[in-house]
Amino acid sequence: MSHRRATRSRYLRSLASLLLLGTTPAAFAALQTFNSPGTDIDATRDAWLLASGIASAQYEVDFETGFSDGQNVSGLAGLFPGGLVITDTSSAGSARIEGTAGGVGGSNPVGSFALEHNERAYLALDFSAAPIDYLAFRDIDHSGTQVVVSFVGGSTTTTSFETTAVSGNSAEFFGLFRNDMPRITRIEMDAGGDGAWAIDNLEYGVSTVPLPGAAWLLGGALGAVLAKRRRG
Numbered sequence: 521m522s523h524r525r526a527t528r529s530r531y532l533r534s535l536a537s538l539l540l541l542g543t544t545p546a547a548f549a550a551l552q553t554f555n556s557p558g559t560d561i562d563a564t565r566d567a568w569l570l571a572s573g574i575a576s577a578q579y580e581v582d583f584e585t586g587f588s589d590g591q592n593v594s595g596l597a598g599l600f601p602g603g604l605v606i607t608d609t610s611s612a613g614s615a616r617i618e619g620t621a622g623g624v625g626g627s628n629p630v631g632s633f634a635l636e637h638n639e640r641a642y643l644a645l646d647f648s649a650a651p652i653d654y655l656a657f658r659d660i661d662h663s664g665t666q667v668v669v670s671f672v673g674g675s676t677t678t679t680s681f682e683t684t685a686v687s688g689n690s691a692e693f694f695g696l697f698r699n700d701m702p703r704i705t706r707i708e709m710d711a712g713g714d715g716a717w718a719i720d721n722l723e724y725g726v727s728t729v730p731l732p733g734a735a736w737l738l739g740g741a742l743g744a745v746l747a748k749r750r751r752g
């Protein structure tokens with residue numbers, strides 16, 4: 521084997537090792553969550569924006585225009601930007617626009633309208649038409665909600681957010697950033713409480729900047745290999 525070929529072979533083995541390292545699950549950081557306990561919505565949202573690498577979300581849905589009080593949007597395609605479909609997967613099939621003060625189990629929408637659900641399993645946000653990097657919303661009037669997050673490729677992880685107050689302007693903030701996980705295709709939420717909760721002020725989309733973590737490490741390592749190869 522010539523010196524050049526041996527050197528090239530060594531580089532390719534290094535490259536293969538790095539690629540294998542990059543696909544080892546332990547090298548990946550987990551999904552990040554940002555959960556306001558009620559009094560620090562702005563600070564929690566700022567931390568979510570920073571981690572997600574964005575100044576503002578690609579898509580925003582506040583339900584303020586284009587909807588009517590009581591409208592059932594469950595399972596309807598074409599209503600929300602980015603291909604989002606919102607579905608109540610329970611037999612009730614009810615995910616409705618709520619426009620009455622106190623109408624969410626005693627709590628108010630943010631602004632005039634929110635999306636109300638019956639707290640049965642599940643309220644599902646489906647992004648499979650255009651998988652996302654980040655998602656946030658205000659959670660209103662529940663006693664704790666379990667969340668199943670699905671990723672491109674089919675893996676899932678679970679998380680949760682805690683109770684809000686149950687009357688007045690009780691909305692809190694909950695955000696997700698995929699970090700080193702694959703893009704998010706779907707989240708399913710099982711809320712507890714008095715049979716009525718809501719989400720509002722949805723923010724979601726894809727980042728326009730490279731992702732942190734293993735992607736950076738792998739990119740840097742590949743750059744070092746290529747630089748050494750150019751020098752050699």
Ligand SMILES: [Ca+2]
Binds near residue numbers: 629632
């Ligand atoms: Ca609203």
Ligand SMILES: [Ca+2]
Binds near residue numbers: 625663714715
């Ligand atoms: Ca409730």
